[in-house]
Amino acid sequence: MSRMDSISAAAGPQTVECAAVRAALRAHVERARSAEDPTAVHGLRVTCARLEVFLRLARWSVLRGDLRWLRRAASSVRDLDVLLEGESAAPARTEFVDTLQRARESARAEFRSTLEHERCQALLEALENTPQVSVRAARPPFERLVERVRERGEQLTHAPQEFERFHALRRALRRLRYAREWLELDCAAIRALQDELGALNDALVLEAWVERARGAPPDASHAAASPPSDRVQSLSAAALRAWRHARREILEIPA
Amino acid sequence: MKLLIVRHAIAADPVEGQRDSARPLTSAGKRKFEGVVRGLKRLDVKLDLLLHSPLLRAVETADLMNALVEGEARVTSLLARAPTKALIEALDEPRVALVGHEPYVSELVAWLVTGERQLARAFPFRKGGVAFLEGEPVPGQMFLASMLTPAQLRAIGKKK
Numbered sequence: 001m002s003r004m005d006s007i008s009a010a011a012g013p014q015t016v017e018c019a020a021v022r023a024a025l026r027a028h029v030e031r032a033r034s035a036e037d038p039t040a041v042h043g044l045r046v047t048c049a050r051l052e053v054f055l056r057l058a059r060w061s062v063l064r065g066d067l068r069w070l071r072r073a074a075s076s077v078r079d080l081d082v083l084l085e086g087e088s089a090a091p092a093r094t095e096f097v098d099t100l101q102r103a104r105e106s107a108r109a110e111f112r113s114t115l116e117h118e119r120c121q122a123l124l125e126a127l128e129n130t131p132q133v134s135v136r137a138a139r140p141p142f143e144r145l146v147e148r149v150r151e152r153g154e155q156l157t158h159a160p161q162e163f164e165r166f167h168a169l170r171r172a173l174r175r176l177r178y179a180r181e182w183l184e185l186d187c188a189a190i191r192a193l194q195d196e197l198g199a200l201n202d203a204l205v206l207e208a209w210v211e212r213a214r215g216a217p218p219d220a221s222h223a224a225a226s227p228p229s230d231r232v233q234s235l236s237a238a239a240l241r242a243w244r245h246a247r248r249e250i251l252e253i254p255a
Numbered sequence: 256m257k258l259l260i261v262r263h264a265i266a267a268d269p270v271e272g273q274r275d276s277a278r279p280l281t282s283a284g285k286r287k288f289e290g291v292v293r294g295l296k297r298l299d300v301k302l303d304l305l306l307h308s309p310l311l312r313a314v315e316t317a318d319l320m321n322a323l324v325e326g327e328a329r330v331t332s333l334l335a336r337a338p339t340k341a342l343i344e345a346l347d348e349p350r351v352a353l354v355g356h357e358p359y360v361s362e363l364v365a366w367l368v369t370g371e372r373q374l375a376r377a378f379p380f381r382k383g384g385v386a387f388l389e390g391e392p393v394p395g396q397m398f399l400a401s402m403l404t405p406a407q408l409r410a411i412g413k414k415k
Contacts, residue, residue, distance in 0.1 A: 061321035062307065062314055062328050069329075118341075122332040126309035129277045 015132040016182050018054045021047050022127050029124065032074075033115045038081045041111070045074040051127065053178035056145070057138040058131055066123045073114035076107035083206060099213045135183060143253060145179050148172045150251050153243055160240050163204055163228070169243065170197040176250070189249040196242040200235040207232065258367075258388040258397065259300065259352040262360050262380035264288035264319070264405075266312035276310045288319050288383045291405045293412030295385070301325050303348035308334035308355050316383075317354045338363040338372070346392040364388070364402075370395025381405055 025047040031040035048071035052064050080103055087097050114120060152172040156165040177190040207229060228236070265284030269275060280288070303326035307317035313335075317328060326348060333342040334355035342353075342363070353363070361375040364386050368378075378386065383405035390397040403411075 060318055061324075062305075062318045063330060065327045066330050118332050119329060122309040122330045122335075125276065125332065126311075126314050126330050128274075129279075129311035129314065 014135040016054075016057070016135060016138070017132045018051060018130055018182075021050050021054070022130065025051060025127070026124055029115060029120065032111070036108075038078075041074050041077050041081065045071050045078050048074065049174060050178045050181070051130075053145075053175050054133065054182055055130065056141050056175070057179060057182060058133045059137070059141060060130070063123065063126055063130075066119060066126075070114060070120060070123065073107075073111045077104065077111045079205060080104040080107055082202065083209060086202075086206070096210065096213050100209065103209075133182070138179075138183065142179050142183065145172070145176045146251055146253055149176050153247060153251075156240070156243065160236065163200075163232075163236065166197055166200055166236060166239055167204075170194070170201060173197070173250070185254065189246045193239075193242050193246045193250065196235070196239040200232065200239045203229075203232050203235050256346065256348070256390070256392060257350045258346060258392065259295075259302075260360050260364055260380075260386040260388065261316065261320070261352060261354045262357060262382055262384050263308075263310075263312040263316040263354060264291070264383040266382075279311050280315045284382070285315070285319065287405060287409065288316060290409035290412055291383050291385070292319055292322060294403075294408030294410070295320075295323055295412070297412050300350075300352075302350050302352050304329065304346075304351045306331050306334060306345060306351065306353050308332070310335055310356065313354045313356065320352065320354070323352070334359070338366055343367075343392050343394070360386075364399065366394050367392065367397040368395070368399045378402065383408075 025044065028040045028044035028047060031037050032044055048067045052067040052071070055062075055064050055067070080100055084097065084100050084104060087100060149169070149172045152165070152169040156169050159165055173190055173194055177187050177194065180187050180190065264280050264287065266278045267281050269278060300323050302320075302324045305317055305320060305324050305326075305328040307313045307328065307330055309330050309332060314330070321328065331342075331345065333339060333345065334353055337359055353360070355363075357380060358375055360380050361378045362372045364378040365374040366372045367388060378399075380386070380402075381404045384403065385405075385408060386402045387400040388397045389400050
């Protein structure tokens with residue numbers, strides 16, 4: 001029985017606490033400070049996102065922006081790590097790989113300066129005192145996260161040609177998944193949909209970088225000058241089908 | 256710029272074995288400070304930036320001020336120690352609030368208004384009290400518009 005399912009049957013308050021994830025964040029920060037460690041960068045990004053959702057469930061408005069600030073710096077590095085992993089295997093595209101590597105070095109320098117910023121240390125210190133979350137009290141913020149996924153899904157269904165809407169659904173789903181994980185609810189349906197949306201996002205990010213390497217403005221969005229490739233169109237169709245298939249299950253709120 | 260300097264609300268007494276940074280607000284402290292925030296709302300206070308110390312009592316006080324924030328909240332260790340130039344340099348928005356601790360908040364007001372930190376005792380804060388400063392954030396060049404106690408702000412925030 002999940003925590004949410006057990007609310008009505010529980011005799012006393014049930015709580016969730018984040019000490020282990022908090023400790024993991026601290027460890028990732030230390031490792032990322034001391035060495036070039038892609039797993040620490042990835043771990044830091046994930047733990048920041050998980051803690052941000054934990055604070056939502058705790059109904060805290062503060063520290064969430066600080067976690068997003070730290071996560072953004074890690075994401076810039078991580079996204080390029082992922083691209084480089086894929087592209088390094090293609091020797092014919094060395095110039096493009098060079099472009100990615102230069103961008104990664106720049107992102108890495110910014111990330112290092114973020115890790116050394118006093119705000120990062122202050123954030124770690126403040127997180128030491130995060131409260132426990134009562135499962136019962138977490139229900140309203142949990143329901144808001146479900147509602148956000150519903151809204152993003154409807155917006156996508158109305159305009160699936162706008163790739164930003166896939167991204168918006170992906171972000172809303174990520175938060176809902178972490179909330180479900182904190183509350184020990186099943187996440188299989190969300191994970192499967194995340195895989196589809198993740199594949200689309202990776203393809204879009206890659207194509208945006210290819211455009212950039214060709215001289216497009218650096219802020220060129222996914223809806224850039226070139227029409228979407230066959231691969232992107234196929235992945236977006238698959239992601240939309242996956243959303244329609246999983247929608248009901250994902251939006252279900254435990255009694 | 257408009258600068259609010261806030262001392263954290265009433266916190267629990269230290270418990271043996273507890274870190275000072277982990278002292279939470281008391282229930283009464285939270286309730287009273289909610290009244291302070293209502294007073295600030297009545298005064299039409301809106302914030303582009305809310306900086307707060309990482310100590311729990313300041314984090315919780317800042318959280319209660321969230322309704323006033325139109326920009327972002329940031330945690331900073333610069334508010335858990337004596338004020339420095341780095342703190343003043345962080346005041347980079349038109350409407351900023353700082354949530355910190357004594358004696359540092361008094362020292363900051365003294366520094367910004369008179370240019371002399373040692374006059375801190377002339378600017379005492381009650382817990383949950385607020386100083387309203389205006390002008391360029393340069394030591395000795397800010398104008399102290401008012402310094403209100405939590406009771407005054409709660410009275411301002413009371414419904415008729």
